[in-house]
Amino acid sequence: MTSYKIAITGGTGPQGKGLAYRFAKAAHTVFIGSRSPERAKQAATDIARRVGDAARVSGMENAAAAESADVVLLAVPYDGHAALVASLRSQLVGKVVLSCVNPLGFDKHGPYGLDIADSSAAEEAQRIVPDAKLAGAFHHLSAVSLWSDAELLAHEDVLVCGDDDQAKTVAADLARAITGRAGIDVGALRLARQLEPLTAVLIGINRRYKVRSGIHIVGLGHDG
């Protein structure tokens, strides 16, 4: 497995921090980004404590994190996503940019996918930074499972979509840190319109069955 330098913008949120932990544990170099460098440093400390002395993880502002990395993971809430991406435009140009952003709403009927202008957060990021190499991935992993003691989330699959082969290859390769297997290439970036709000389905299941659900694709030869 290639060792990557990954920035995680929004890396102090539960999803971002959980992914950062998994990437650091798999010997990638992780730059945790946040609006608050203090909170980013604290998250890095928390992760280093769990991973051990070999951990290469540090915390800083989002722009500095993106500047330092070869691969930038957008792990911010959808609210404010466009503004964040626009603010990082110069750091993202030419880089592999991965999005696990889930534009979701919640009301009395439960979770649902938001109806958004570019139809998906990943496509929105691509429109804002046309020269970035975008892929969507890592939408469906429970933050609690990511932060758990499980060596790997071996029952789960990471689904990857994108129009840039390099970005999809990096995302699929990084998935090994989480599931032990390459992520699954599902097709074009516009399929982020399906992958992002699928998280609403998983949250719906979690609420009804009191579980932490995840997605596994059967038929690829690694079934139970």
Added chain:
Amino acid sequence: MTSYKIAITGGTGPQGKGLAYRFAKAAHTVFIGSRSPERAKQAATDIARRVGDAARVSGMENAAAAESADVVLLAVPYDGHAALVASLRSQLVGKVVLSCVNPLGFDKHGPYGLDIADSSAAEEAQRIVPDAKLAGAFHHLSAVSLWSDAELLAHEDVLVCGDDDQAKTVAADLARAITGRAGIDVGALRLARQLEPLTAVLIGINRRYKVRSGIHIVGLGHDG
């Protein structure tokens, strides 16, 4: 497992016929509906030959099938879906109506979810027949797997959405005929906006990896 009387409108298409086979095999009474009674009868004959003498399966026009059944499964192509549902309005009122309709498009970039007026085929059917008890289910099962010799598609899950508890219960129960397990209640009918086009993701995987993929939800205690 309760024995149901199920009409399958569009039951001569690969998805409908495959589901009809599985339901007949599980000792439900199946009425295959089609615009062409001859093709419906032929499909019923094909299924009866596979299931054996105990099979309760017959073929007829869509309206007669829906009239005869307690549960009506809409398994028609999205093109023409609204007209078909409108034509069956009097047969569907008050009944449990299940939809596995997938509004998909295909172009040079692959499969994608269509942008449709009611946002999902299931919601469209509900709007056309407000008094039907709607649930969405059975979207993600490969027609080839359904028609295969496999005793059960035990690695796969049936995801069910709906606003009517009776309809969801029937759909979840019918899933036992296919997977050996109850279907998973994911939440409100509007989540059909996620379940229906998720099929585009599975078709994308099938094309890339030359497989027949399916969905399994992990975390519910029946993992490999």
